[in-house]
Amino acid sequence: MRSNSVFNNTFWILFGSACNKVSSIVLLYLLSRYLGVGDFGKFSFVFFYISLFGAVAEMGLTPILIKYLSVNDKRCGEVLGRGILIGGACTIFAILLAWTGALLLGYAPDIRHLIFIASLNLLISFRDVTFRWILEAPYRARLKMAFPVLLGIISETLGLVFIIFIISAKGSLDTIIAAYVLSNLPGFMLLAIMSVRSTRPSFRDKSISSAVIFKEALPIGSSNILSSIYLVLGSLVLFHYSGPEDVGYYALAFRLTVSLRIIPEAMMHSIFPLLAKAFQGDIKGISHIYAVAIRYGSLIAFPLVLGTMIVAKPVALLLGGESFQPASIALSIMIWATFISFFNTVVRFTFNAINLQKYNFIISIIMISASAAFSFLLIPKYGFAGASLALVASEFTAMAASFIVAGSFGLAVPFRIISKYFIASLGMSAGILFLQSLSLQLLIGMVIYIAIVVLIGGVQKDELVSMLQRG
DSSP states (O other): OHHHHHHHHHHHHHHHHHHHHHHHHHHHHHHHHHHHHHHHHHHHHHHHHHHTTHHHHHTTHHHHHHHHHHHOGGGHHHHHHHHHHHHHHHHHHHHHHHHHHHHHTTOOHHHHHHHHHHTTHHHHOSSSSSTHHHHHHHHHHTTOOHHHHHHHHHHHHHHHHHHHHHHHTTOOHHHHHHHHHHTTHHHHHHHHHHHHHHSOOOSSOOSSOHHHHHHHHHHHHHHHHHHHHHHHHHHHHHHHHHOHHHHHHHHHHHHHHHHTTHHHHHHHHHHHHHHHHHOSSOGGGGHHHHHHHHHHHHHHHHHHHHHHHHHHHHHHHHHHOGGGTTHHHHHHHHHHHHHHHHHHHHHHHHHHHTTOHHHHHHHHHHHHHHHHHHHHHHHHHHHHHHHHHHHHHHHHHHHHHHHHHHHHTTOOOOHHHHHHHHHHHHHHHHHHTTOOOHHHHHHHHHHHHHHHHHHTTOOOHHHHHHHHHHO
C-alpha cells in the first residue's frame, strides 16, 4: 500500500510540473507576441528578479517540516504552526528585501512599480518555491499531493484565461502582471483553509523550538538561495548593461530551455529510490545504477541539444514572431546549458542518495562564482548571447567539478557507450538539416535517431531490467 502511495504521489508531482511547463510555453507564446520584445523583456525581468527572493521566503523549511510531520503525528499542529510563523516572517523579510533591492539598484520608477505588484508572488504563487510550500507540507508528508497539484493546475489555467481576456481588451503591462499574480489567490486561500483544517496549527506549544527548526532549515535554504542566484544572475546583469529588449530575447530562450529540465528531474525522481535502497554504506553498490542513469540521460540529451540547434530559428519565430528572430541565437547557445544540466542533475541526486550532500553545496558555490565571473565578463560585450554563454560556462564548470568528485568515489562516466548517442545524434542532424517543415524535422529526426541507436547497440534492455530488479 505504501509503495502505491509513493508511486501515486510521485505521479501527481510530476504531472503538476509537466502541466506547469506546458502552461509556461503557452503563456510565452501569448505574451511575447502581444507585448513585443521590450515589454516582454520587462515582464520577464520582473519575475526573474522576484524569483531571486523565493528561496528566502521558503528558507528550506519544507523538508524539515516534512521530517517532523512524518515522525510524530501528535505534534503535527505545533510543527505546522512553527512553519507558518517562521515562513511568514521570512516571506515578509523577502518582500521587503525585494523592494529595498529595487530601490538601491536604481531601477526606474515603472520597473519598481511592477516589482511591487509582482512581490505578492512570494506569498501565493503556485509556480515557484514560495511560502505556499509550507502550507503543502502536511500533504507532502502524507504522500497526498493530488489536491495541491490540482489547485496549482487550476491556478495556471485561471491565469491563462485572465491573460487572454486582458490581451483581448488591449490591457497594459501592469494589468497583465497583476492578473498573472492574483490568479493564484483563490487557489492559495483554498489551500490555506484545507491545510489548516487537516492539521490545525498550534502557536502556543513549546516542545519544538522555532530556533531549532530554523537552524536545521538554514543550510538547505542557503543552498536554494545560491541556486536561485545562479539561475537569475545573468538576466539581472543583462538588464543592467543591455536593457529590456535583450532580456526579452534571452527570456524567450531561457523559459523554453529551462522547461526541458523537467526531463532529467523526472528521470531521477524515479531512480532516486533505487539509489537510496542500493546504497548500504558502500558506493560500489550504486555505481551500476549511476552509470545507467548517465547513459539514459545522455540518450535523451544528445538529440535534444543537436536537434534544437537546427530548429532554433523556426521555434523562435513560432513562439515570438519575426521580432524575436534574434532569440534563436540565445536558444542555440542556451540549449547546451540544459544538455549539461542532465548530467549535473544525475550527480546531484546521486550525492543526495548516498549522504554526500555537502558536495552539492560546494558545487553550488562553484557554480554561482562561475556564473558571476562569466556574466560580468561576457554580457557587457556580447549582450544576450554573452548571458547565454555565461549560463553554459557555469553549468560546464559545475559538471567538471561534479565528475571530479564523483570519480574520486569510484563513480565513472561510461564515455564509450554515450559516444554512440553522439554519433546517432549527428546522423539524425544530417537527416533533418535540409527539411523545411518543423513538424517533419521532429518526426523524421526521432525515427532516424532511434533507428541508429538500435543499430549501433546503444540501448541495452536487459541491463535496464536488471537495474530495476536490483532496486
